[in-house]
Amino acid sequence: MLRRLFPHPYLTLLLIVTWMLLVNGTKLGSLVMAIILGTVIPLLTAPYWPNRPRLRNLPAIIGYVLVVLYDIVKSNFIVARIVLFMPKADIQPAWVTVPLDLQTPEAITVLAGTITMTPGTLTADMSSCGRALLVHCLHAPDPAAVRDEIKARYEARLKRIFE
Amino acid sequence: MMGHWIIAPVVLPVIMGGLIVLAMRHDLLLQRVFSVAATVGLLAISGALLYAASTEPPEVYFLGDWPAPFGIVLVLDRLAAIMLTLTALLALIVQLYAIGTGWDARGRHFHALFQFQLMGLSGAYLTGDAFNLFVFFEVLLIASYGLMIHGGGKARLRAGVQYIAFNLVGSTLFLFALATIYSVTGTLNMADIAQKLLTLPEGDAALLRVGAVLLMLVFAIKGALVPLQFWLPATYAFAPGPVAALFAIMTKVGAYAVIRTGTLIFPPTTPATGTLIADLLAPAALVTLALGAIGVLGATTLARQAAFAAIASMGTLFIAVAPFTPQGTTAALYYLLHSTLGGALLFLVVDLVADRRGSDSTLKALPPIANQGLLAALFFAAAIAMAGMPPISGFLGKLLVMDATRGPGMALIWTTILLASFVTILGFARAGSTVFWKSHETQPEDPPRHMGEPLAWTAVCALLAGLVLLTIFAGPVTDYLSATSFELYDRAAYISAVLARAGE
Amino acid sequence: MELLVASAIGTMTACGIYLILRRTTFPVIVGLAMLSYAVNVFIFASGRLALAMPPIYDPATKGYTDPLTQALVLTAIVISFGMTAVIVMMALGAFLEHGSDRIDTDDDAPEDGA
Amino acid sequence: MIAYALTFAFACFGAALLMNLWRVFVAPGVPDRVLALDTMVINMIALLILYGIGAGSGVNFEAALLFAMTGFVSTVAYAKFMLRGDIIE
């Protein structure tokens, strides 16, 4: 019953939060509205999202978010340095293949996104079977190291969260 | 006192159109029944409004209960009522024809689009607000786009693209014009504009005139006034027969708008604009008539010939409008009634002929077709109607126009009108003798004689009957029309009726 | 500011006109879109320009810009959107029927520009 | 204090926009131009918010949000067109 009413409980939660962010206040009326919408909209969009991802262990999630935020800021300084100060000749771009252990689409998506937003790397494509990501590095003298860092730093964490 | 009935001509079709789309879009029979019913209803309402308009001064309907000029108003006067009734009548006839010939089944949504088309037309006649006029122009245009390409087909689609493209430019121009006028006068209500123009500071005149001319050019496009007529021939020639017949009213919308704005907002007495409109309109109208007539003689297909006849009739109509005198406007209105019915008749006959010749209306002799004699007779009737030959109303219309254009420039105007009639009848004679007579050379034995399509024939005869009645009752009709133009030139009544609540 | 807006409108109009004078459907459609952008700004500007005075009721405001022209522009935008959609489809249809996307029908040369 | 910072930020993002425009004019291919457009949208949003701070009005939020949304959609649409031709298949 509850499962039919809330096909995606996280989504419902997310929507309620979103609504409160939108109306930018904490009126009771808004909350009621938020709850209504948070219930109705997932029901409407459920067909587009057949299988629900299972999320577990909140601390891991929080940890991951913090790591990524830190890396984003860091990566930006790196990129800035390369863009502003490194002479074109010295920049050593590289392609890296990152084989995947993850299998959940959601998880892979998050990983790919993370890679793009973090130091000097950018997800360009995926193998047509979905078992590897093609990553481009802006400046990577040692591509292998990049791959290992990705797998260790992000994929491992995501595996703990999603699978 | 018509109360809410004034808006019925807009609301009825839109609701019917909506219902057709919502509930009946899979059932042609239902569509036909309800669509016809709605049109009959529209005709009845228009008739009632026509009567009311003749007994009362202009009546105003304040939409949203906002006082003019702040909200949008509908105004019912004789002119609006006449246009409504004419449209409803033509619509009913054309609709019967479309059903009778099965045209409405050759594509989707014919009846819905048809109703929306009527909504747009009615809205355009009734509105007393310049911008709202634009909106309803768009409604009737977009519906006409749909009807024009109804049934699809290569030639029709290519013509359709041109038709839309040209009218999109027109719509853009319309907006430029409205913005300019608003930017000077700060109002959109036509009566209010008219009133404010009386006290317009001199320094604003030039800019306002630009706005006025742009506006008139928009209507000139609709009215197929040379050199803005280019969109018409292909459109009318390639549109489905009944649609082309319905379009007989579309050009008249342009004429209506010119008459409305030219008498209400920019009459020659307006200090800022003066005779600007007339000065530009008169020569253009003459050229239009001439070009249309030459087109009738030079056309290569019956359909195109009909199209050019339509252009020519617009020329005659605008010749009568141009002086902006009550007498001229009366003549123009009579000719408007006549040329609408006559044009529609011609297009329907051409459609019947083309249909029997395998949708080929090129001017060459083909083996005799079914009902050749009858069709020839009808074509003959339509032709003399459009050429303005007696005994059909066109002749009376032409006489009225000539009578109304006495005075300076009379020689030129009369010569043009008469020569145009001459060339037109010449063109029709050539076409008719080729299509209907020469065919007897090609194949002596009797043609297939199927009558069929009772509704279609009813429609055609109805139009012919309309012309005959217009001829017989020319007197009373003209009385009503001169009362109408009197009302038009007596702006005070209109303006005071609209701005009655301005104080609020 | 007025000069900027006016010149922008002028440029967009000019570009639009130039494009509608091209001989294939696509540029003509783009040109019509440009014209409608231009005229929308034109209407908007015809209500005069105002900075930081949105027509949202606000007791503390120093004034409002003209809300009416904005409403008119909205209507205009919507209508021209509908019109553009239709002509795009018709152009596509004409191309599919005819095999050429010329908008002039004077010379029926088949397939070109592809 | 904030005023200076604002001006500086304005200058930066303004300059950024001009660079984007330049990239639109001269680029090896359409992908780069699309990228430029996408960046333009981002910078625009930044300017919008800055303008909001400057004028002390939060009215521009919806605009910013919608810019973000539409910018994303159109970029994806352009790219998908280049990849597949048909963007809705």
Add this chain to the structure above:
Amino acid sequence: MEQIADYAIAFLLVIAGIFGLVGSYGLLKLPETMMRLHAPTKASSLGVGGVLLASMAYTWVYEGRLSWHELLITIFIFLTAPITAKFIAKAHLHRSQIEDELPPTGVGTGWATFEPAHETIEPASGMVRGPGSE
């Protein structure tokens, strides 16, 4: 307090400005499309993020209300930036056809951009229903 807040906001703005600039400058300076892609994706995102944070802080400090809208926008941008980047990258790969410059996937198949997806596809006949087909 105000003072500190001012400094913080000003700092955020300056940083944001710099990154915004960097993002677009990189777009001009970097030699290859793939490299150019890095700059805006990251820098511009951070730049606008910074501005949004500054705005939040500003309204909080000076208008006394906490405006969450900016947060929403930031999240949205950060969510979508990678996707945009990936699409442009794919478009570039497809257009420049540099398949052979790429490393192997190491899992047997090729990169998706250069191969039809491995899945059962069937023609559209009868597949579509709803308003599209009546």
Add this chain to the structure above:
Amino acid sequence: MSLALIAALPFLGALLPGLMIRAGKNACALAAASATTLALILLGLNAPAVFRGEVIQTRIEWLPQLGLNANFFLDGLGFLFTGLILGIGLLIILYARFYLAKSDPMGQFYTYLMLFQGAMVGIVLSDNVLLLLVFWELTSLSSFLLIGYWKHLPEGRQGARMALTVTGAGGLAMIAGMLILGQIAGSYDLSVILTQKEAIQASDWYLPALILILIGAFTKSAQFPFHFWLPHAMAAPTPVSAYLHSATMVKAGLFLMARMWPVLAGTEAWFLIVSTTGLITMIIGAKIAFFKDDLKALLAFSTVSHLGLITMLLGFGTEEAAVVAIFHIINHATFKAALFMSAGIVDHEAHTRDIRRLGGLRTLMPLTFTIVTVAALSMAGIPPLNGFLSKEMMLEEAVHTVWWSSPWLLPALATIGALFSVAYSFRLIAHVFLGPVRDDYPAKPHDPGFGLWAAPAFLAVLVVLIGVLPMPMVGDLVKVTASAVTGEAAYVKIYHWHGFVPALFLSLTAVGGGFVMLGLYRPLARLWDRAPRPEAKAIFDGLMEPFAERSRRVTEALHDGALTRYFAIATVTIVAAAAFAFWGAPYAPGLRAMTPVAAVPLIGWTLLVGATIALFLYHRNRLLALVLVGIIGLMVSVGFVYLSAPDLALTQISVEVATVILLLLALNFLPKRSANLSTPARRTRDAVIAGVTGLGVGALIYALMLRDFAFPTIADYHLANAKSGGGGTNVVNVILVDFRGYDTFGEITVLGIAALVIFALTEALLRAGPANDRLTGWIPDARRAGDRHPLMLVVATRMILPIALMVGVYIFLRGHNQPGGGFIAGLVVAIALVMQYMASGFAWTQARQKIDYHALIAAGVLIAAACGIGAWFNGMPFLTSAFGYVHLPPLEEFELATAAIFDLGVFLTVVGAVMLALASISRIAIRAGETVNVRPYEIEPGRPVKIEEA
């Protein structure tokens, strides 16, 4: 009343044959005949009064505003002509019954014939010149039908067209003349006009009016130089020729001159124009007639000649001449009709009208011979036949007339005319009936049955009777008619012996000369054949054909479908007209202070203008063009934000992206580059046009922005009443849904219709046909990448869709008070759905939702309408809004407004319309062979896949 009835009867008679055609030829003939007879009887009833000199009138109001009324009047002139028309008409009806073949459609013939008869009667009875014009043109039209009756004969069709062209044109000229005349006389009623002689002849407009009216008369009566159409009209069946071209239509011109005689005649101009034209026509006609070998052609030209004679007499302008004219009209009608019918008999029996193939018929067709001889001798003016009397009197008048200041010139020429007329009359007798019987007639000739010879015989008898006893027979008739023409009681005395007057000698000369000419026929004919002469038809065609051809070329050249030229012309016209308007009145520059410019908007401007220029430069690369359009749209909406128009910004940006998506979808099938189809010269021309237009528009808006409104704007009212009266703080939205909700109502209807049109069009394209073939055989013109639905996007959109929907709801709800509203919300939702389409594919998405977009559109429009109608129920006009503040604890107070319902209608329509449009275009893609994904992910890392090694 009876007069109107007389005029109406033939028209009624015209209906009958058409209806009775099933009943057979006799029924048709009988119907026509009885109608005619009835009319004749009615006319007869009026005879006593007419002969008493009374004028019978009937007045029916028709179009009084114009002075066009169905007024009829019957005086002597009218009586004579009505009698001729109806009487001869009756004979023709009888004759035609037996003349026409089985295969000829009898019903049509009698219908046309009666139409014509009615028109003729109308002409001669009209007391209103406008009414007369109506009938006048009607005769041209109905004669067109009659001449072209044998549709399979090209000569018939051409003859008909020529007759219509000439007489129709003349009629149009006459319209102008009559309108002028009416203006001078202050009335269009003949009875009034005829009293205005002084006023008319004094007016400056007299001469134009005279010429225009005479053109009408001359063309109708085949007067030189308009005589050429008549012989070609002879292609008509003989009954028609006999009726139209001898007895009636060609006399209409004479009638008109006689009718107008009192007010137009008597001036120098009248005398010179009319008498000269008549004289020339008389001579030329007679001369040509003499050399014609076709019986009917001979008669035709003889008719031309006699009409000329009568015209000349009317031209003299004297009372006596008028009397003679009238008398000759009667005589000519009798013998010429008899001759035409006899010619028809010969043709009918011998199957040829070629005189060279005839001869010697005297013994074979004695009866016909007798009739022809009598009539022809009368035509030649041999005593004691009626033709002799009138010719004698004519010569008498000629002798007394000084012409071009010479007393003898006119008599001489008149005699030459008479001489020719004698010659061809004798030739008619001699070459057809006398001489040896031949054995090579196409058919064995013999006298016809009674039905055919009755009519001509009757006329021949009249010829003799009138000749022998003129006064008893027609004295009164001529008298009363002449009085009607001249306006005062005419003195008529007709006798055979005038004594040895000059006329006698002239007459004898004529007869003698005639004999001589006949004797010299062969050599003269050889001369004639060798002599170069203008062939009327050639000249006519030489005039008409090039005209028609040139018209065709002009028309086609102008309307050849070159839309871009149309645009160029239209643009130039518009700019020119605007400039004309602007410089026609004073202009005072505005005094409004400029809005300050900061650096940021300057950058925005640079971007906008830059992108626009780029579009101008790169537009041929269509994808790039769309990218640029994207930038421009973005900049415009940013501009709106900056200029305090948040609603506009929101709408603009969302519409812009929707448009781009639509264009991309279409571009998939269109060529990806625009071919360069214009020469550099043309591109320059276009650039110039564009530049000038741009300058104009820019200048216009600049001038407008820099001035204050001339009057306080109505927007002030909106600002003042939005909250109090509309219940919303977002004034723009309140205007949209309340002050001007009616606009919005129309606007969403437009959007809905657009979607319907697109859908209908798609249906049409997907039907069997070239488009469908092209689609089914579609090959994408560009290499396509793999990975249709990249996993990242699929996942992301699943997150984004619900949030986007939420944003949509949010924007919708706050619209009334903050930027937003139904329209923007609708677009946001639509875009969110589109995102879903792009990510997971059309079919997959479509298959997962139940919404029917048609229904959505309809519902939207209907809800909006219902919201408007709702107001009626509390007595308010359409779309009157209501709002209130609800407070239900523990929730905070919130507002409920009907405007929200209206906005909901807007919302639904927008979503429905956008989605239906996209859905339709996607169906085209699917027809083009797009395959449809069955799974949400095409790449599913979890799913084992078969890997084929490359």
